[in-house]
Amino acid sequence: MKIAVSGKGGAGKTTISGTIARSLARSGHAxxxxxxxxxxxxxxxxGMGMDATERxxxxxxxxxxxxxxxxxEHEYTIDGLIERYGEDAPDGVRxxxxxxxxxxxxxxxxxxxxxxxxLREIEGTGRTVLGxxxxxxxxxxxxxxxNLDVVLVVANPTPKSIxxxxxxxxxxxxxxxxVLVVANRVAxxxxxxAIRDVLGAHDIVVVPEDPVIRRADAEGVAAIDLDDRSxxxxxxxxxxxxxxxxxxxxxx
Amino acid sequence: xxPATAVRPPLWPIDMPLEPRPGGPLWLAVAGKGGAGKSVVSGTxxxxLARRGHRVLAIDSDPMPGMAHSLGVPEPxxxxxxxxxxxxxxxxxxxxxxxxxxMAVVRHYTTHAPDGIRLLQLxxxxxxxxxxxxxxxxxxxxxxxxxxxxxxxxxxxxxxxLPAGPRQPAAGFSPYARLYVVVVEPTSQSALTARRVxxxxxxxxxxxxxxxxxxxxxxxxxxxxxxxxxxxVDLVVPSDPAVADAERxxxxxxxxxxxxxxxxxxxxxxxxxxxxxxxxA
Numbered sequence: 001m002k003i004a005v006s007g008k009g010g011a012g013k014t015t016i017s018g019t020i021a022r023s024l025a026r027s028g029h030a031x032x033x034x035x036x037x038x039x040x041x042x043x044x045x046x047g048m049g050m051d052a053t054e055r056x057x058x059x060x061x062x063x064x065x066x067x068x069x070x071x072x073e074h075e076y077t078i079d080g081l082i083e084r085y086g087e088d089a090p091d092g093v094r095x096x097x098x099x100x101x102x103x104x105x106x107x108x109x110x111x112x113x114x115x116x117x118x119l120r121e122i123e124g125t126g127r128t129v130l131g132x133x134x135x136x137x138x139x140x141x142x143x144x145x146x147n148l149d150v151v152l153v154v155a156n157p158t159p160k161s162i163x164x165x166x167x168x169x170x171x172x173x174x175x176x177x178x179v180l181v182v183a184n185r186v187a188x189x190x191x192x193x194a195i196r197d198v199l200g201a202h203d204i205v206v207v208p209e210d211p212v213i214r215r216a217d218a219e220g221v222a223a224i225d226l227d228d229r230s231x232x233x234x235x236x237x238x239x240x241x242x243x244x245x246x247x248x249x250x251x252x
Numbered sequence: 253x254x255p256a257t258a259v260r261p262p263l264w265p266i267d268m269p270l271e272p273r274p275g276g277p278l279w280l281a282v283a284g285k286g287g288a289g290k291s292v293v294s295g296t297x298x299x300x301l302a303r304r305g306h307r308v309l310a311i312d313s314d315p316m317p318g319m320a321h322s323l324g325v326p327e328p329x330x331x332x333x334x335x336x337x338x339x340x341x342x343x344x345x346x347x348x349x350x351x352x353x354x355m356a357v358v359r360h361y362t363t364h365a366p367d368g369i370r371l372l373q374l375x376x377x378x379x380x381x382x383x384x385x386x387x388x389x390x391x392x393x394x395x396x397x398x399x400x401x402x403x404x405x406x407x408x409x410x411x412x413x414l415p416a417g418p419r420q421p422a423a424g425f426s427p428y429a430r431l432y433v434v435v436v437e438p439t440s441q442s443a444l445t446a447r448r449v450x451x452x453x454x455x456x457x458x459x460x461x462x463x464x465x466x467x468x469x470x471x472x473x474x475x476x477x478x479x480x481x482x483x484x485v486d487l488v489v490p491s492d493p494a495v496a497d498a499e500r501x502x503x504x505x506x507x508x509x510x511x512x513x514x515x516x517x518x519x520x521x522x523x524x525x526x527x528x529x530x531x532x533a
Contacts, residue, residue: 009286009416014441038262039285039417039448041441050440050480054447061262101262101422102448135286135416220440220480 001247002124002131002147004036007154008164009135012184015213015223016154016236017132018045022224023240025091029247030127032082032094036115037134038101046089047222057085058100060113078122081113090222115139120147128247136164140171150178150243155199157183157191162198169202182239185209205242207235261456263423272458273400273427277529278306278409281426283453284435285445286416289466292495292505293435294413295322296518297525299506302367304522306409309358310365311396313374313425314415320373323365324504333361334375334395338387346390354402357395366504399428418448421457429453431460431525435489436481438465438473443480460528464521467491486524489517 005017014037021033035042035056043053059081086096098115116139119131131148133139140151151172155165165181172179181202183195187209196204210232216223223233260270278301282294294310302308312319320326337357339349348357362370372395375388396412399405410428414420421432432453436446446463453459465477466489474488494512498505506515 038419039445041444044440044444050444054444058262099262102418102452103262217439217441218476220443 001243002119002122002129002149003152003243004119004131004133004140004143004148004150005152005154006133006137006140006168007135007182008156008161011135011154011156011161011164012182012207012213013135013154014041014045014132015217016152016182016184016207016239017130018042018047018222019224019233019236020152020240020243021046021089021093021130022091022222023237024128024130024244025093027241027244029244031092032086032096032122032127032129033089034115034118034122034129034131035095035097036119036131036139038099038115039134040097040100042097042132043087043089043095044220045216045222046093046095047225048087048089048095050220052087056087056095056097056100058097058103059085059118060099061103063113078118081118082122090225116142119143124149128243137167137171140168140175143175143177145176147175148177150180150246152180152182152239153199154182154184155195156185157187157194162195165195166198169199179203180205180239180243182207205235205239207232207239259456261422261452263419264456265424268397268424268427270456272430274406275400275428275430276406276408276410277430277533278525279399279428280410280431280433280525281311281412281414281421281429282433282435283414283418283421283426283449284416285437285439285442288435288437288442288445289489289495290416290435291318291322291413292514293433293464293466293489293518293521294411295319295324295504296506296515297433297522298323298365298369298409298411299367299504300515300519300522301409301411302369304526307407308367308369308409308411309362309405310369310371311373311410311412311426311428312371313392313396313420314413315374316415318415319413320363320365320371321499321502322504323369323371324507325363325365325371333363334373334391335388337361337395338391340387346387348391348394348398354395354399355404357391358402358405361391366507393425397424397427417445418452421449422452427457429457429459431462431528432457433462433464433521433525435464435466436477436485437467438469438476438480440480443477446481462486462521462524462528464489487517487521489514489521 212230463485492514494509498508
């Protein structure tokens with residue numbers, strides 16, 4: 001199964017991606033987490049810590065090595081890249097970073113591995129692929145029907161966040177990709193109503209405002225490691241259980 | 253890092269040299285993660301420098317609404333004026349019209365803001381998140397990349413407001429900046445973004461960096477930011493309800509609450525920047 005997580009910057013995409021990846025792995029799924037943001041942060045939410053997150057290689061940048069030998073193109077498969085450049089996060093999640101803008105780029109133009117291409121070509125059979133997308137709707141508009149099985153669209157109860165979520169949902173519907181709206185940081189009925197008013201025609205799951213998640217974000221640790229029974233973390237684990245239940249018929 | 257050893261960041265334009273260019277001592281850009289408080293710092297800093305007698309060019313390269321509000325000018329509803337400065341030759345990409353240089357752009361294609369500030373804008377996003385007018389974006393990029401040609405601007409202060417993350421500094425949207433003011437909230441993601449911006453600024457861009465911890469509610473959070481960054485911050489901007497109040501009333505915080513804590517903090521930032529500039533000179 002291939003899942004992507006989309007939404008406005010700061011909506012909570014990375015925290016939700018990291019927690020779902022860990023939760024799926026704990027219940028026995030083989031999980032490959034793809035950080036598709038050029039300012040990659042997924043390692044923190046997976047529980048690797050800030051320094052290990054900072055050491056993750058960007059595939060696009062790494063591929064240029066050996067380019068002095070210009071006689072033949074780099075030969076690679078997507079799985080080969082994940083094996084070579086990915087790292088193991090807690091609970092056995094495999095994490096890869098597509099491209100990072102803060103690392104020197106040696107400019108290998110023949111190996112155009114972008115986040116888009118990685119997400120389109122990575123195989124979702126026999127494992128769960130979880131892509132944490134860059135803020136906004138850019139990547140989604142470059143996907144084709146069949147590239148992704150489900151997109152979690154994260155919305156906070158603010159007008160701008162809801163508007164970005166609405167555009168993401170629109171992009172998914174146009175590509176016949178299933179959408180699950182995640183109403184995040186919901187502190188009451190009013191918050192949920194604001195999201196329902198615009199996105200009520202779609203499946204909505206609620207993640208309540210949770211001081212444990214805020215503390216995890218501040219300290220740079222995984223929320224699931226800090227307290228896996230807090231209301232917000234439990235709500236995200238419930239989303240992963242639901243996705244896992246849906247994935248079973250496909251795998252069979 | 254010397255130009256010989258500097259390696260291009262991934263998005264740096266292939267035809268643009270990387271070595272730092274000449275420019276004014278007060279040419280700076282404000283960067284950081286989304287929501288860190290970049291626009292409030294940059295808009296307020298521009299106003300304070302203007303009131304201290306500098307001529308100020310404010311540059312907003314964020315396609316989302318931002319600096320106009322914090323400077324205290326209404327967001328223009330019309331497409332960016334800059335389009336009029338660009339032309340599309342039959343063969344080849346959009347460019348600035350011949351004889352339109354950075355100084356002409358500042359004179360004729362900027363918005364007037366309070367205290368005599370001129371505001372240069374990239375243009376605002378349409379519903380697909382794109383700036384609609386290619387020509388205006390090209391004109392904007394050529395203007396910021398040729399800023400060093402305008403010797404009369406060396407006397408000015410430039411205050412740039414960059415959108416979230418390290419993407420724009422790494423892609424050559426702010427090559428004029430000799431100093432990056434990096435704004436950091438007390439969260440791990442904000443700190444990691446700040447480290448990355450600083451690494452690019454100090455490395456390939458050869459610029460100086462100043463860290464501002466923002467939205468800080470107490471000494472614990474200052475220490476948290478410093479621990480997450482791995483180095484000391486130069487200034488703390490406290491969490492201040494005046495910012496949200498000003499935003500709701502659509503006014504600049506320096507107009508709505510001139511004696512607020514946040515404005516005092518940015519005055520201190522202006523002191524630090526002016527002192528560093530004098531030191532360098």
